[in-house]
Amino acid sequence: MSGLAQYELQQGDGGASVLALSGPYLVSTVGAVDAELRALEGPIAKVDLSGLSEIDTVGAWIACSLATEHEAEIVGASDRATRLISALDGTRGEEEIAAPRLPVWERVPAAMGEKVFGARRGVIGVIGFLGALIAATGTLIRHPRRFRWLALVRQLELVGVSALPIVGLMSFLIGIVIAQQGAVQLAQFGAETLTVNLVGRITLRELGVLMTAIMVAGRSGSAFAAQLGTMKLTEEVDAMRTIGIAPMEALVIPRILAAVLMMPLLGFYASGVAIIGGAVIGDVMLGIPFWTFLARIQDVVPIYDLWVGLIKAPVFGLIVALAGCYHGMQVEGNSEQVGLRTTMAVVSAIFAVIVIDAFFAVFFTEIGWG
Structure with a gap:
């Protein structure tokens, strides 16, 4: 079982739990415990990483996510884990990721305005094309051999x-x-x-x-x-x-x-x-x-x-x-x-x-x- 990612909830001081992670927390191993970690409830004071044998960016992301969700402190991190966690620090935000969308009474007139402006450019382009066509026709009339x-x-x-x-x-x-x-x-x-x-x-x-x-x-x-x-x-x-x-x-x-x-x-x-x-x-x-x-x-x-x-x-x-x-x-x-x-x-x-x-x-x- 040492080759699998594992976790254990330990009783800490004051009734708060300590989540101890162990084993390799790599992209190839964390799938077995990811759903269970997301379902954890209750107050968790600390996320202990001292038992990890290996960790990559995905494992560090899971540790950061758990700490952020439960407002817990990360302890026992190795130098590699510390570097990865530091690199991920600040990348998790709660801002709205959907693009802003105007209400329909503003969106429809704006779209119509864009269409009208596009039609204006199209009319100008067609007039220019007709002018070039007439000029080319005149040239051929003067020089029919061409x-x-x-x-x-x-x-x-x-x-x-x-x-x-x-x-x-x-x-x-x-x-x-x-x-x-x-x-x-x-x-x-x-x-x-x-x-x-x-x-x-x-x-x-x-x-x-x-x-x-x-x-x-x-x-x-x-x-x-x-x-x-x-x-x-x-x-x-x-x-x-x-x-x-x-x-x-x-x-x-x-x-x-x-x-x-x-x-x-x-x-x-x-x-x-x-x-x-x-x-x-x-x-x-x-x-x-x-x-x-x-x-x-x-x-x-x-x-x-x-x-x-x-x-x-x-x-x-x-x-x-x-x-x-x-x-x-x-x-x-x-x-x-x-x-x-x-x-x-x-x-x-x-x-x-x-x-x-x-x-x-x-x-x-x-x-x-x-």
Whole structure:
């Protein structure tokens, strides 16, 4: 038993007990008696360390804790124990260790103020980014040979061609859902044939372009932010500046142009596939032949619905690309910023697209294209 930490309560003068510790009080041995020592009650006048064979910092901490808890005196300490106890003296405090927390009526306005101030910095940053983009565009107009056509073609492939499968599948399913749900509701009024009007107008005018913009934001906008952010983090952007290549001209403008050029094509493609999805449901559920459904689209959908979608598409592409490139170029510090900025790029792009779409809806209604 000599290799285990032990203790004994001895009767001292005046009825107070003396806690005698014995054996090795090391981190590897005190676990057997730690719980029992913490549970000791009653007045303890002294903590006797004369019986200790070995002691380390953990053992000294236990002795100090017992002495502090019972307001006891430490006696019989060896030179090593005395040095350890002296080093630990004053490290035990009773102060509140939790961080101070303001009441909710102060905390919420403070958080809102921080958000507003952060938005102010963000607005200034976006304005500066737009200024740099306009300056770089002006430089390319004056010196068209500096434009990187291969980079543009590559981005056109990534933003447009590579997105066709996922955009097509999403649009096809959306067309099916619109037609099925619309037919169920219109059947209550005996107007199932108006499903053609519903599918045609809502896909060409709104959902085709809007859902495509959201898909491009999640796919290409996040890719722009992650790519540029990683290049900033690995100092590739700084290296480009060092060798005389403008990052705006080489990295940002091709991506923005690709998004602006491909969004009208993707939006029109998405609307067409959604109409095909609606025609499939019309043939299966409503008894409207597939080709008759498609032919009816030309009769019931005014041509300005198509122009509404095509006008909104490049604006949405510009917003998505600007958000992705801006947040990507703001990455600095560590790799966590890449994920943070990528998330911010997608969220801000989708939010801005929906807000701008609402303004477009009001505008086109006011000019008679409602």
